[in-house]
Amino acid sequence: MRRYTVDVDGTPFTIDVIETAADRFQVTVGDQVFEATLHTDQDLPGADIEPGMAGPDENHASPQAPAAIPAGSPASRPSPAVPALPPRTTAGTPGVHGGAGDVLAAPMPGVILEVLVRPGAVLRRGDPVLVLEAMKMRNTIRAPRAAVVVSVEVEAGQPVGPGDPLVRLGAPAG
Secondary structure (H helix, E strand, O other): OEEEEEEEOOEEEEEEEEEEEOOEEEEEEOOEEEEEEOOOOOOOOOOOOOOOOOOOOOOOOOOOOOOOOOOOOHHHOOOOOOOOOOOOOOOOOOOOOOOOOEEEEOOOOEEEEEEOOOOOOEEOOOOEEEEEEEOOEEEEEEOOOOEEEEEEOOOOOOEEOOOOEEEEEEOOOO
């Protein structure tokens, strides 16, 4: 699950996104739940969002004002505030992307059963990368985005813990 906390015109919103299949999501905004289907997926240059903290003297003005949200829409209703999360790093974070050398990390402890990719493999979002056995269940770990496999950090039979690096991903060519 990914949790986003955004401010729209000074009103905080919490958006939870759970991937239920390679192209299907359960999206919760406030107390409303929606089923969503991904129609396109595209990495845009310079569009990655990186967590960070602004210093006390930095200007928080945005170059563009946010688009108006229709009254009564799910995004127009505030949701309960969530505590701030610490800044994330690329290493040890499942499915994080933002530049060359991104890490696909183990989401839970287990044992690697199969590695399905090799360095240089071109992946599309949702492609199987490896199989992780956890609590006697086979879990297929999938590509979080279009990418090229830079390196494979594990091998079949290897135990891993949550956050351990599995595969390093790079930007796809093109």
